[in-house]
Amino acid sequence: MSKIALVVGASGITGSNLAESLISKGWKTYGLSRTPNTEIEKLNPVAADLLDIISLKQALANIAPTHVYITTWMRNDTEAENIRVNSLMVRNLLDVLSEKGSVEHVALVTGLKHYLGPFEAYAKEGFLPETPLREEHPRLDLENFYYAQEDEVYAAAARDGFTWSIHRPHTVIGKAVGNAMNLGTTLAAYATICKKTGRPFKWPGSAAQWNGISDVTDARILAEHLIWVSTTDAARNEAFNVVNGDVFRWSRLWKRIAAYFGVEPIGFKDKIRPLELEMNNDSDTWKQIAEKYQLREKELSRLASAWHTDLDLGRPIEVMTDMSKSRKLGFTIFQDTEESFFELFEKLSAAHLIP
Secondary structure: OOOEEEEEOOOOHHHHHHHHHHHHOOOEEEEEEOOOOOOOOOOEEEEOOOOOHHHHHHHOOOOOOOEEEEOOOOOOOOHHHHHHHHHHHHHHHHHHHHOOOOOOEEEEEOOOHHHHOOHHHOOOOOOOOOOOEOOOOOOOOOOOHHHHHHHHHHHHHHHHOOEEEEEEEOOEEOOOOOOOOOHHHHHHHHHHHHHHHOOOEEOOOOHHHHHOOEOOEEHHHHHHHHHHHHOOHHHOOEEEEEOOOOOEOHHHHHHHHHHHHOOOEEOOOOOOOOHHHHOOOOHHHHHHHHHHHOOOOOOHHHOOOHHHHHHHHOOOOOEOEOOHHHHHHOOOOOOOHHHHHHHHHHHHHHOOOOO
């Protein structure tokens, strides 16, 4: 049987990069979103609402995927609601596909909140994991929508006989607009505003993150990892961390990003200075920048997710992940993290999203 991919969340950072990689490898690829991605050549767009099973049945009526990649989620006001909504999205999708009997593998993308806790108890004392983070780390004794999503995949796999994989990236670096967790583009927008206004480029996070060791996940690495696991028998029915493969310190990278944009870097001083507060009144400034340089996106909120950048950079511990499990099974692709950021900035400029 030829490989037919269904990328769920094809308009996001992870999904769009995955779709491009699948297409480049010759896969027939469908991209499901509420607002379909129409910018990727040869991607077959599918418009559907994962919370509406009738909508899903209609949209997928003539599509029988062999490989399903779930790269989307929906943020809600409480973790209880996150659990209800995000597990329902996965359940609805897999229930609709169950009737077709075509699915061979389902890959679910979650993240390091598996180890660090959900939004309501993120990286809090009493629940801090040992680092480097390893896949065998037990679930925290906390409600977490990632766990609920995993359980839906496990249940459907037992029912329908497909294999599965769980992918846990660190902060994903890649180009997307309207994404809820977008650190790279957020920093690009913030640095652009600093350049326009003459403000210094202030580190918003903790001392532990400023001085400690970190890693991140390039969206292109994540795409390759998703495809590798889903087509490698020895890697199926497993959970994996997935990061670039190097480590860095923000105390160095922050200065290099500042130099790229031509702004003055300010490191950690005496306390956390949230980026959400720093950028709280910058919407009008961004509109002025967008109009001056004829940028494609005039709404700062569509590019910057300062609230989530604050979560990432404000953690009280250094956070890095162990990739030994993937390496032992043969995944050897590597990405230089500093290049990830600078290549992203070049893409954003070429796409007229930053000057």
